[in-house]
Amino acid sequence: MSSTSERLVESTRELLWERGYVGTSPKAIQQRSGAGQGSMYHHFNGKHDLALAAIRRTAEEMRAKAEEQFSGPGTVLERIGAYLLRERDVLKGCPVGRLTQDPEIVADAVLREPVDETFAWLRGRLTELLEEGRTRGELAPGLDPAATASAMVATLQGGYVLARAAGSTEPFHQAVTGILQLLATHSTK
Amino acid sequence: MSSTSERLVESTRELLWERGYVGTSPKAIQQRSGAGQGSMYHHFNGKHDLALAAIRRTAEEMRAKAEEQFSGPGTVLERIGAYLLRERDVLKGCPVGRLTQDPEIVADAVLREPVDETFAWLRGRLTELLEEGRTRGELAPGLDPAATASAMVATLQGGYVLARAAGSTEPFHQAVTGILQLLATHSTK
DNA sequence: GTCTATAGCATGATAGAC
DNA sequence: GTCTATCATGCTATAGAC
Numbered sequence: 001m002s003s004t005s006e007r008l009v010e011s012t013r014e015l016l017w018e019r020g021y022v023g024t025s026p027k028a029i030q031q032r033s034g035a036g037q038g039s040m041y042h043h044f045n046g047k048h049d050l051a052l053a054a055i056r057r058t059a060e061e062m063r064a065k066a067e068e069q070f071s072g073p074g075t076v077l078e079r080i081g082a083y084l085l086r087e088r089d090v091l092k093g094c095p096v097g098r099l100t101q102d103p104e105i106v107a108d109a110v111l112r113e114p115v116d117e118t119f120a121w122l123r124g125r126l127t128e129l130l131e132e133g134r135t136r137g138e139l140a141p142g143l144d145p146a147a148t149a150s151a152m153v154a155t156l157q158g159g160y161v162l163a164r165a166a167g168s169t170e171p172f173h174q175a176v177t178g179i180l181q182l183l184a185t186h187s188t189k
Numbered sequence: 190m191s192s193t194s195e196r197l198v199e200s201t202r203e204l205l206w207e208r209g210y211v212g213t214s215p216k217a218i219q220q221r222s223g224a225g226q227g228s229m230y231h232h233f234n235g236k237h238d239l240a241l242a243a244i245r246r247t248a249e250e251m252r253a254k255a256e257e258q259f260s261g262p263g264t265v266l267e268r269i270g271a272y273l274l275r276e277r278d279v280l281k282g283c284p285v286g287r288l289t290q291d292p293e294i295v296a297d298a299v300l301r302e303p304v305d306e307t308f309a310w311l312r313g314r315l316t317e318l319l320e321e322g323r324t325r326g327e328l329a330p331g332l333d334p335a336a337t338a339s340a341m342v343a344t345l346q347g348g349y350v351l352a353r354a355a356g357s358t359e360p361f362h363q364a365v366t367g368i369l370q371l372l373a374t375h376s377t378k
Numbered sequence: 379g380t381c382t383a384t385a386g387c388a389t390g391a392t393a394g395a396c
Numbered sequence: 397g398t399c400t401a402t403c404a405t406g407c408t409a410t411a412g413a414c
Contacts, residue, residue, distance in 0.1 A: 037380090046409070100349075102212075116355055150360050151363070153364070154344045154348045155340050158347030162342060164295055165285075177339075185331075
């Protein structure tokens with residue numbers, strides 16, 4: 001199952017992660033995938049079309065990976081901790097969050113849609129988990145689920161920014177540790 | 190005081206903010222600044238040189254703006270609140286954090302240095318403030334200053350990401366509210 | 379499906395006149 | 397200091413042969 005079309009999408013996914021939409025050329029995609037010019041334009045209408053397929057797949061994959069931790073075993077706090085502390089390629093950054101810095105993606109409703117949807121889902125899912133924690137008596141009632149959920153997703157995304165600025169994973173881990181410590185304060189266990 | 194050199198740097202700052210290093214061409218800089226090709230290459234050695242001047246100025250400006258709130262009046266919590274809630278052009282994102290998504294900036298030690306320095310300073314300065322809060326008895330001793338400081342800077346940076354993904358400032362404000370509420374838990378006042 | 383050829387324009391920079 | 401001319405290369409896509 002390593003069709004040309006498949007290799008084109010995978011190469012585009014890698015390049016979007018590494019260089020963004022503006023920084024990725026059709027030529028680079030062709031070279032990385034081993035597909036020729038004619039081949040690429042046979043399977044896809046162009047850079048935009050290919051990027052859309054790549055972004056949709058990356059977004060879907062990210063949601064699936066997160067749901068693994070969210071629906072795993074343990075208390076709400078343990079599941080959130082498992083998600084935040086999951087192994088990540090920190091210096092590469094988030095393949096979805098990265099796209100929000102691309103002017104041509106943000107300006108294009110079609111390309112932005114899967115990015116928007118992913119973070120909306122992520123914030124919503126974490127809000128649900130925090131509400132579940134409160135209902136179960138694991139978390140203090142004073143906690144604001146929606147605001148806390150957004151702060152956690154933002155901490156992850158910003159942690160990548162700090163790590164890439166420093167050329168080190170250290171600030172990422174500090175940030176994640178920080179938000180988890182603050183959250184732990186609200187644990188009733 | 191609107192010399193050609195000055196206008197070139199200012200135009201580069203704007204374009205780096207809007208489109209990043211990879212997405213900014215010398216031609217675009219010339220057009221925005223109103224300077225000709227020869228003029229640009231007379232004042233600067235090229236795109237790299239111009240970008241360095243622009244990034245250094247943006248970084249300096251960002252530190253100065255933050256220090257306004259940090260050294261302002263009020264308790265530590267109030268000053269941190271003033272910083273986090275300061276008016277910002279949320280949908281434009283952070284002009285410094287944005288650069289961490291640029292492959293050619295992260296790969297270039299010279300261009301990355303001012304970005305690195307800015308966030309190192311910001312995290313350090315917030316760590317100091319939180320330590321001061323503990324010393325003064327304004328904040329609970331259980332708080333981890335370094336981790337909390339990193340989480341706060343990350344929340345801001347990630348807040349921009351979420352806002353740009355959503356095309357709305359709402360997630361940014363949720364995230365900032367969330368981290369402030371968590372921090373307020375540790376207030377002893 | 380894949381190939382090569384070609385197009386029109388942009389990139390990033392240099393050269394040398396004024 | 398600023399201008400125009402020029403350069404080799406790259407971008408994104410289309411055309412049409414195989």
